[in-house]
Amino acid sequence: MLVENRPVSAITSNRITDAMREAILKGELKPGSRLRQETLAAAYNSSRIPVREALRQLESEGLITLVPNSGAWVSKLDQAECVEIYKIREQLEPLALQESCPHLSDETLDQLEVLAQDIEAAQDIDDFLRLDREFHLLSYEGSKMVNLIQMIHQFWNTTQQYRRAYALSVEIKNLTPVYHEHWLMVDALKRRDGKHASILLRSHIRRTRLQLMQRSDLFE
16 A cells, blocks of 8 residues: 555654654663564554564664564663764764854854754753754754764764763753853854864863763663
8 A cells, every 4th residue: 555655664664763763862762672573563553564664774873773583672882882982973073063064054053053042941851952962963964974974873873862861960950061062163153163163062072971981870
């Protein structure tokens, strides 16, 4: 059966993928959680075929781990792995931002400014994390390096739950340094100073890494 020239199974798979992605990023499905196809099929009122398709897509995004002849789990990192990813991000994301800066439209720069305001006004950790993610990924929109951006998305996905756990532990009222750094980056981007923006971003990511290094409890 086709719906708008697309197989129903594909539409169902997309629906399941979107729902599971949101559940993982919001911490509803915890790192290391077992994902059973039959349980997911029942929960989403579908057959196992679109569930398998959704799991493969989420694996490609770095959100789950598939083990042949064993099963699927929500991706889990130990502290050393998370710190390693942050060190990689310190190199990759400033490059993406510097490449992006000359190509960002005035409209996108205005959107970044609005997002910085919304982040500062957020009263809920999930809103903060969603807006923070949107801010950074939007700032890379001008980059033409497709493979680089794909890697960055995967790294964001695999570390999101640990960022969330850390943010919850420090409370939203203590995130003032993050707001300040966002405004500095917006200012540098508006001046088309990609080099300075990338330096600010590297420091921004490093600060989070150093904080996570002090919180082994988040990885237990």
